[in-house]
Amino acid sequence: MSDRVLIFDTTLRDGEQSPGIALDSDDKVAIANQLAELGVDIIEAGFPISSDGDFAAVQRIAREVRGPIITGLARCGITEDIERAWEAVQDADRPRIHVFLATSAIHMEHKLRMTEEQVLDAVLDGVSLARSLCEDIEFSPEDGSRSDIDFMIRVCLTAVEAGATTINIPDTVGYGTPTDYGARIKRVVAEVKGDRADIVISTHCHNDLGLAVANALAAVENGARQVEVAVNGIGERAGNTALEEIVMALNTRADHYQVETGIDTTHLYPASRLVARLTGYPVQYNKAVVGRNAFAHESGIHQHGVLRERTTYEIMDPSAVGQDASKLVLGKHSGRAAFGDALKALDINLEDEDFESAFARFKELADRKGEIGEEGLLAIVHDQVDLSDAVHFLGWHATGRDNEAEATVTVERDGVKESFSASGDGMVHSIFAALRKAFELEARLLDYRVEPVSLGADAMAEVSVLVQLRERTFTGTGSSTDIVEASARSFTSALNKAARASAF
């Protein structure tokens, strides 16, 4: 084969722009390390000007994560944005600045209030400034798919003249279809890249019509050699091109696309699980590649076929995407070494203190339940105490049912143990009321979901909540063998995020 398609991951920037996702910098570094392990070529770590927290996370990733190019986003016409992005990424081995400015008539008239000439000037100035700071510059004409194509190409040529070497054409609102978006990319490849080997044309597709992956594939067929993606397809509104879907489409149908990526596909499933847990965005059961049912066969005819020959009904091998049926089961007699080996097999590295606290929780749960499988171990690791949390959940007690329940929660704040009690309609409601008192936050519960962590011996439950504090929303997840406790843990995790955000 064949040409290489670069995988540009924007889980931590566009993905994090999904409502309710509030990753802290430890979460972001954990995801970035997993992305590096997966073999992505570029990590878009955030939008440094958007907040001090985002800036700090991008800077940590640039300093700590090795392998991929690390980039930060900046608005093209704004000097402060570009300088802030550079400050955040400059310590990476291979930094990039990604600048964007809208080129569609709708955006120029209503959002930017700029004329075509003003946009051209801003792109020349912005890309030149970025290029004076950093060798690797990407430019995106925002809302590219709805822009007048001749004007958009003039803008892209201006960006190249000013020093950009990656030109990314966003389908910002998911309006494109494979045929028209593909044709647009074909013109950009012919007229902006031409015969320059150093210019890469990129694709960034949103999923408003469910066409993000199809549009990105059409772009590849027409010469795009970078695809912008997010794990599990998260992102603004209906999300972005799903990393796992595009990679497996290019991989499984290499006969057709004749390209390759640098992704180690066996890490796709662990990456999907990590992002789902840390963002609190669940993966739908029938999601391609990483959904729980992606390799499950229900009909007797299908089961019979697969037992005889897997390829009768499977076009991908589950083990190729890290979805092989788990054989990992630990019990209450498993020691530190077995626990450590199991974590290693799941791509998880924990330092001393984190390891000890995860091991203690594993022992507590294994004593109650007997056996803990792979999903249970992942849940334990995710639920670990985060030292930056203001309030740590220690325990609970609740009695009663329906509208007569009473609950007490015990928490630790600043090294001091305290208990708070409240009553409510049922145990979960009263636990949440007690936790609101502990945090002194009047957060509103918007969504509450319970899922079994696994269907096997370790029947733990994972609870996900979405809470609102003033105009912002926060997700939290928690797991336990007891639904009330899992609920308390998830609410504590969301309220800690809300408390952190309201401290700024």
Ligand code: KIV
């Ligand atoms: O969707 C979009 O247009 C973007 C750009 C900033 C690349 O996310």
Ligand code: ZN
């Ligand atoms: Zn986007």
